[in-house]
Amino acid sequence: MSASAQPEAASGQGPNIADVMQTIAEHKGCGTSGGSGKASCGSGAGQGDLPTEIWEKVKNHPCYSEEAHHHYARMHVAVAPACNIQCNYCNRKYDCANESRPGVVSEKLTPEQAAKKVLAVASTIPQMTVLGIAGPGDPLANPEKTFKTFELIAKTAPDIKLCLSTNGLALPDHVDTIAGFNVDHVTITINMVDPEVGAKIYPWVFWKHKRYTGIEAAKLLTDRQLLGLEMLTERGILCKVNSVMIPGVNDQHLVEVNKAVKSRGAFLHNIMPLISAPEHGTVFGLTGQRGPTAQELKALQDSCEGEMNMMRHCRQCRADAVGLLGEDRSAEFTTDKIMAMEVNYDLDTRKAYQAKVEEERVAKVAAKQQELETLAGEMSDIKLLVAVATKGSGLINEHFGHAKEFQVYELSTAGAKFVGHRRVDLYCQGGYGDEDSLETVIRAINDCHAVFVAKIGGCPKADLLKAGIEPVDQFAHEFIEKSAISWFKAYLDKVNVGEIEHVERGDAEIRQGALITAA
Amino acid sequence: MTLKIISSQCTSCSACEPECPNVAISEKNGTFVIDPKKCTECIGHFDSPQCAAVCPVDNTCVIDPAFPRYQPPA
Numbered sequence: 265m266s267a268s269a270q271p272e273a274a275s276g277q278g279p280n281i282a283d284v285m286q287t288i289a290e291h292k293g294c295g296t297s298g299g300s301g302k303a304s305c306g307s308g309a310g311q312g313d314l315p316t317e318i319w320e321k322v323k324n325h326p327c328y329s330e331e332a333h334h335h336y337a338r339m340h341v342a343v344a345p346a347c348n349i350q351c352n353y354c355n356r357k358y359d360c361a362n363e364s365r366p367g368v369v370s371e372k373l374t375p376e377q378a379a380k381k382v383l384a385v386a387s388t389i390p391q392m393t394v395l396g397i398a399g400p401g402d403p404l405a406n407p408e409k410t411f412k413t414f415e416l417i418a419k420t421a422p423d424i425k426l427c428l429s430t431n432g433l434a435l436p437d438h439v440d441t442i443a444g445f446n447v448d449h450v451t452i453t454i455n456m457v458d459p460e461v462g463a464k465i466y467p468w469v470f471w472k473h474k475r476y477t478g479i480e481a482a483k484l485l486t487d488r489q490l491l492g493l494e495m496l497t498e499r500g501i502l503c504k505v506n507s508v509m510i511p512g513v514n515d516q517h518l519v520e521v522n523k524a525v526k527s528r529g530a531f532l533h534n535i536m537p538l539i540s541a542p543e544h545g546t547v548f549g550l551t552g553q554r555g556p557t558a559q560e561l562k563a564l565q566d567s568c569e570g571e572m573n574m575m576r577h578c579r580q581c582r583a584d585a586v587g588l589l590g591e592d593r594s595a596e597f598t599t600d601k602i603m604a605m606e607v608n609y610d611l612d613t614r615k616a617y618q619a620k621v622e623e624e625r626v627a628k629v630a631a632k633q634q635e636l637e638t639l640a641g642e643m644s645d646i647k648l649l650v651a652v653a654t655k656g657s658g659l660i661n662e663h664f665g666h667a668k669e670f671q672v673y674e675l676s677t678a679g680a681k682f683v684g685h686r687r688v689d690l691y692c693q694g695g696y697g698d699e700d701s702l703e704t705v706i707r708a709i710n711d712c713h714a715v716f717v718a719k720i721g722g723c724p725k726a727d728l729l730k731a732g733i734e735p736v737d738q739f740a741h742e743f744i745e746k747s748a749i750s751w752f753k754a755y756l757d758k759v760n761v762g763e764i765e766h767v768e769r770g771d772a773e774i775r776q777g778a779l780i781t782a783a
Numbered sequence: 784m785t786l787k788i789i790s791s792q793c794t795s796c797s798a799c800e801p802e803c804p805n806v807a808i809s810e811k812n813g814t815f816v817i818d819p820k821k822c823t824e825c826i827g828h829f830d831s832p833q834c835a836a837v838c839p840v841d842n843t844c845v846i847d848p849a850f851p852r853y854q855p856p857a
């Protein structure tokens with residue numbers, strides 16, 4: 265936790281909602297860009313300049329706080345199969361053993377089964393702090409199931425934060441119920457504010473007993489989404505906006521969307537790459553609509569960042585994902601297994617465990633601050649990316665060959681800033697054929713100068729070096745940011761004395777195939 | 784006629800079930816079915832059959848020619 269708390273908000277009773285909203289509106293981007301190394305936003309590191317009231321809501325929410333995502337877990341329960349709109353990037357018929365992507369789910373649950381599952385998971389994974397309902401359809405097209413689930417969980421596991429993701433069409437009708445259940449966090453997927461753009465993404469919406477199509481449908485949807493967003497932020501509910509980046513369709517337009525949602529008080533904007541492999545059978549998959557490259561995605565996120573907090577650690581989770589972001593333990597909690605489980609929900613044990621997690625977290629931030637001081641006074645325009653193999657806790661603690669994803673940090677004299685992750689699992693062969701798995705890994709992190717690992721074999725080491733990526737294992741089991749900064753300092757030194765020459769790296773590929781273990 | 788659901792195409796998403804004004808739709812063995820005795824093609828309720836309008840898979844809720852067209856009570 266950073267020491268620079270917002271004094272007004274921290275003192276006395278909580279600020280009133282209007283003040284809080286004002287503060288959110290004024291709060292701009294990540295402090296890391298200021299050169300002070302102070303990361304400060306919902307997607308960034310510690311409390312920074314967030315008002316205490318807001319910090320309390322996000323500090324152990326893995327999606328709302330980038331730093332929290334190393335330490336805390338979330339789960340989704342799939343109680344909401346029905347939907348009221350159709351998106352060209354969704355095909356709800358598809359669910360195979362090798363498939364895992366947003367909207368897809370293996371088992372649908374009743375609210376009672378869902379409540380039991382939450383208790384079972386919370387007893388097994390004490391750092392599970394957030395329960396979300398995110399489909400596979402629209403939770404608000406299934407209001408009875410969604411709210412029944414919240415009701416049951418609020419009764420049996422009162423410490424767990426409730427979360428909801430919606431397409432927003434039905435949102436204005438349910439805002440009061442959402443507030444009534446103390447749902448602190450709502451995600452609205454908003455891909456456009458211009459109906460002309462919307463007509464290319466949504467073939468139809470179903471509203472008040474009628475199917476609407478084309479521009480009329482998109483107009484209805486955007487009006488309802490923005491109204492719902494305003495109604496939520498007025499009530500002090502934190503809103504995250506998800507946007508799917510579709511090159512050639514809405515990529516330029518998302519800058520407009522960013523402004524529109526920011527002006528209505530959205531807390532966090534999450535621009536995600538389109539997933540559109542042909543075998544998913546979505547309209548975009550079948551028409552050959554491509555997804556963005558890593559650089560295109562980052563450029564768009566960077567261009568929106570001055571406007572508001574950008575989320576970069578989203579894993580585009582399944583509607584039944586369980587565990588830390590980037591891991592999926594849902595297979596441990598199938599309905600059969602849960603129903604057979606003896607559940608002992610012990611609030612004190614959970615609290616004690618989470619207190620330990622907080623200690624670890626404070627130590628990590630302190631270490632980073634210390635290391636940052638070594639960069640003070642360094643003058644260099646060099647900015648580069650590095651990849652990290654990690655299993656969580658903010659440590660470099662994964663073997664190169666076991667990594668299913670790499671976390672990517674941008675290093676500059678301002679410090680280390682998290683900018684994304686790259687999945688590299690190879691469970692589904694879609695698009696990759698029989699290629700050597702190492703090649704696919706290199707393609708996924710081809711824009712990085714180095715890869716930090718706990719351990720790496722001799723063979724991949726040589727191949728990585730040949731590709732121009734330095735494998736770094738000397739920081740095994742140390743803190744990510746501290747190590748990255750220390751490596752960067754040494755890199756700058758070598759450039760300065762002419763020992764190495766700094767060269768720019770190329771673009772990287774965002775993995776399009778299905779994934780099963782990265783949640 | 785009434786509507787029927789082509790079960791091989793149904794994703795069991797349950798979107799149609801609550802929309803039916805006649806409670807004609809229910810779940811059977813994992814997919815949804817329409818009770819032809821209850822379906823009125825939504826005539827008298829809505830402009831178009833609601834199950835077909837909300838179903839995400841086109842041509843899944845379709846007219847069943849095996850049944851005579853519904854006549855609203857005079």
Ligand code: SF4
Nearest residue numbers: 327578579580581589
């Ligand atoms: S899809 Fe993104 S925002 Fe939602 S739970 Fe996963 S990481 Fe968090």
Ligand code: SF4
Nearest residue numbers: 803822824825832834
């Ligand atoms: S057509 Fe109307 S009445 Fe018949 S099953 Fe569909 S929704 Fe029900």
Ligand code: SF4
Nearest residue numbers: 793794796797799838
């Ligand atoms: S809406 Fe269509 S796919 Fe969904 S349950 Fe009804 S018939 Fe099946």
